[in-house]
Amino acid sequence: MSAPDLRRLPGLILDGEEPVFDEPWQAQAFAMVVSLHDRKVFTWAEWAEALSQQLANAVSDDARQYYHHWLAALENLMAEKGVVTPQAIETRERQWHEAAARTPHGEPIELGK
Numbered sequence: 001m002s003a004p005d006l007r008r009l010p011g012l013i014l015d016g017e018e019p020v021f022d023e024p025w026q027a028q029a030f031a032m033v034v035s036l037h038d039r040k041v042f043t044w045a046e047w048a049e050a051l052s053q054q055l056a057n058a059v060s061d062d063a064r065q066y067y068h069h070w071l072a073a074l075e076n077l078m079a080e081k082g083v084v085t086p087q088a089i090e091t092r093e094r095q096w097h098e099a100a101a102r103t104p105h106g107e108p109i110e111l112g113k
Contacts, residue, residue: 019066026067033074042077050077 013020021027033047042050054073058065078084095111103109 021067022064023067026070029067029071029074033070036074036078041083042081046077047073050074050080 013022021030036042037044037047051070051073054069054076058069075084075086075089079086079089092111096109099109099111
């Protein structure tokens with residue numbers, strides 16, 4: 001499967017042919033992919049296939065959702081490879097939302113509280 005043409009996603013800001021980060025979590029998701037690849041958890045071909053599949057299955061072509069798809073592709077790939085279970089992802093997401101709800105605005109969110 002070939003990589004999607006990102007220029008076709010309305011509203012996605014590109015620098016050259018690469019998307020630009022709108023929020024810090026997007027850069028962190030990007031960095032996780034690079035780090036996991038560097039650790040040989042997956043190949044670039046595996047990553048490209050996972051992301052392409054996620055984008056192909058997207059209900060909307062809203063470019064603001066690009067990094068949500070990026071994160072979903074990463075979660076799916078990690079589950080496929082047995083690095084993490086879908087249940088562990090759901091548990092961590094719930095923990096994060098609970099921590100965010102109890103954290104005052106402007107303060108860093110800490111999961112360990």
